[in-house]
């Protein structure tokens with residue numbers, strides 16, 4: 058089973074205790090997979106591809122409206138794997154009542170998001186169960202909820218924002234996809250929806266990944282430093298050699314001659330190590346300065362050579 062399936066399965070078992078939140082979650086199921094049907098809206102359908110989600114929808118409905126006449130239909134689509142489970146509310150008055158309750162509890166602003174924070178969390182859970190998915194964190198950090206209508210996508214983003222998170226939106230095959238890519242934000246989102254087991258698994262992977270990255274960064278950094286040290290030392294040795302082969306090292310002022318000798322004896326030493334070998338000891342920048350003077354001398358020698 059995929060990580061996404063695990064999260065969905067966990068969320069089908071989360072039943073909010075408050076009536077307001079049950080209504081909110083149901084309204085998400087309705088917004089993302091539901092319809093009022095028939096000439097007089099005498100039927101309200103909730104569609105989902107998962108029987109577990111359909112069962113949850115039925116539980117939520119029966120909890121809120123014990124005498125509601127309902128029907129469950131399962132339609133297998135021609136492509137063998139897909140199926141549509143429909144929970145149907147029968148009767149115009151009943152469907153109308155449920156619909157009205159949805160509208161009543163979500164009237165915050167133009168996008169009609171649930172008034173209460175608890176209900177917004179429940180709405181996100183319903184939206185995720187309707188059309189959401191999450192990538193295995195081993196592969197990438199990605200959580201998404203797709204919505205066919207832009208108004209719904211906006212509503213989902215608005216809810217996510219109202220809970221202090223950020224979501225992006227993109228289009229894929231005519232459907233809008235609200236997505237999150239930040240590991241920390243996805244963890245918060247899982248927490249808000251109530252997927253606590255999935256959250257722990259996600260966090261474990263994240264900690265391991267962070268550690269691996271940190272180790273890699275350190276190793277890379279160390280390698281880069283060593284490379285730099287060796288390259289600098291090779292350049293310095295080349296300068297010294299050029300002076301030796303042309304005018305002779307004895308032409309160097311004593312201070313430069315001394316450091317040139319130390320370098321020749323310690324070809325792989327860092328500037329700091331060279332400084333420590335000097336008598337008296339020298340700072341790294343002092344050593345660097347003397348090597349720059351040697352470089353200038355070597356360049357002068359080069360010019361002389363090309364002249365004659």
Ligand SMILES: [Zn+2]
Nearest residue numbers: 077078175176
């Ligand atoms: Zn609530």
